[in-house]
Amino acid sequence: MKRIFKRKYILMAAVVLLLPAAFLFFLQRGLPVSACRVERGEVVDRFTETGVVRGGEDRALISEVSGGVEELFFSEGSYVEEGDILARIKTENYDDAIAVKRQNIAAYQAEIEGAVSEESRKKEDMRSEMEQLRLKEREERSRKEKAERDLDRFKSLYESGDISQEEKEKAELALENAKSSLELSESRRRSLEEKLKNDYAGDTREKLDAMIGAEEKGIEQLEKKKGKCEIRAACSGYIVRADIAGLSQVAEGQQLFVIRDGKSRRAEADILTSYEPYLRVGDEVKLTQKLQGKEESCKAVISEIFGFAESSTSALGLKEYKVKLVVELEEGPALKPGSDVDLEFTIYREKEVLSVPGSAVFRSDGRDFVFRLIGNRAVKTEVNVSYKSNTVYVIKEGLSEGELVIRDADLEGLSDGRRCHAV
Numbered sequence: 001m002k003r004i005f006k007r008k009y010i011l012m013a014a015v016v017l018l019l020p021a022a023f024l025f026f027l028q029r030g031l032p033v034s035a036c037r038v039e040r041g042e043v044v045d046r047f048t049e050t051g052v053v054r055g056g057e058d059r060a061l062i063s064e065v066s067g068g069v070e071e072l073f074f075s076e077g078s079y080v081e082e083g084d085i086l087a088r089i090k091t092e093n094y095d096d097a098i099a100v101k102r103q104n105i106a107a108y109q110a111e112i113e114g115a116v117s118e119e120s121r122k123k124e125d126m127r128s129e130m131e132q133l134r135l136k137e138r139e140e141r142s143r144k145e146k147a148e149r150d151l152d153r154f155k156s157l158y159e160s161g162d163i164s165q166e167e168k169e170k171a172e173l174a175l176e177n178a179k180s181s182l183e184l185s186e187s188r189r190r191s192l193e194e195k196l197k198n199d200y201a202g203d204t205r206e207k208l209d210a211m212i213g214a215e216e217k218g219i220e221q222l223e224k225k226k227g228k229c230e231i232r233a234a235c236s237g238y239i240v241r242a243d244i245a246g247l248s249q250v251a252e253g254q255q256l257f258v259i260r261d262g263k264s265r266r267a268e269a270d271i272l273t274s275y276e277p278y279l280r281v282g283d284e285v286k287l288t289q290k291l292q293g294k295e296e297s298c299k300a301v302i303s304e305i306f307g308f309a310e311s312s313t314s315a316l317g318l319k320e321y322k323v324k325l326v327v328e329l330e331e332g333p334a335l336k337p338g339s340d341v342d343l344e345f346t347i348y349r350e351k352e353v354l355s356v357p358g359s360a361v362f363r364s365d366g367r368d369f370v371f372r373l374i375g376n377r378a379v380k381t382e383v384n385v386s387y388k389s390n391t392v393y394v395i396k397e398g399l400s401e402g403e404l405v406i407r408d409a410d411l412e413g414l415s416d417g418r419r420c421h422a423v
Helices: 002-029 092-160 165-197 202-227
Strands: 031-033 035-037 039-053 058-062 067-072 085-089 230-232 237-242 255-261 266-272 284-291 294-313 319-329 340-357 362-364 367-374 377-388 392-397 404-406 420-422
Touching: 039 392, 067 092, 085 255, 092 165, 092 202, 266 294, 266 340, 284 319, 340 377
Parallel strands: 031 420
Antiparallel strands: 035 404, 039 266, 039 340, 058 255, 067 085, 085 230, 237 255, 266 319, 284 294, 284 340, 294 319, 340 392, 362 367, 367 377, 367 404, 377 392
């Protein structure tokens, strides 16, 4: 019995001795914390709202042409498919206008041919004149060379006293006349050579080509108008008005039909005003609808964002403000009016940014901070947050890639300089 008591005392003594050591060990290790490394990568923030497909709209069909009504295929109350020919307008006015423009083009082309032909004739005359000038140059050059020889001979005779000064001066004048005649012929020939290089019909051709181009463009536009003389349904639905009925003539810009669209490619949704600043008309939206028990997604874009907000009460009984927006399908089948769809919006997307969990950031004195884990100490560090999502904060300044950050900034006992260890 004494042995048992003795063993108990020894065990108790050992525990008493070990408690300070254990306390010292845990004190040195510090507060257990969860830490993560600051990473650089893509951050995407999305949210989803339920939207409602807008009801079929009345769509007015406006004439883009003028002319007599040739035939009417559908009347008020008829159901039509998109692309059906509803009526046909006579094309004779456009055919006549096209014929006039083709005649103009033929006249311009004939004028170009005439200008080119006239230029060719003139240049042929120039070539003929140049050939005559070359023959004359040879004669003038021979005459000049003879005058030079005569002058040399007359100078010798004058010096020996065999001829008078008057005879010598006549020889000098003859040489000057020969030189002038030769220079005149050469100058005329060079002038003709330069003229031959010119494109005399070029300016005329350029002007007439521009006029032909304008006529051809006009014909192209008239051909398009002729194609629009077949009035086609822009959507499937019922004709609720047929203004063309009973008319013999229609004018461009005149309403011909009103069709009530039996399908829709637009949906509406109410979004919180906190999301509205991040959205723009033209932003892409993922639209998901349930068809025969299956979910099908397609691409849509925001086509309209209303400029005012309306108040409502959330499921938790809180007052909130929402803005209505409209999205329009870019692909996929049309939607059934009144059906619900899920609309997924992307409000933030950036690549190669630093981010940390939202729980790692806390505010103090109006500024944002995190606790970095440096060695075994928590270090309070100010950061510049450029974007906040529900789960991730994007850090613009204050942290570097690869640093350790404590995930839960609100952990009890956590403070600047506190000894910590990652678990």
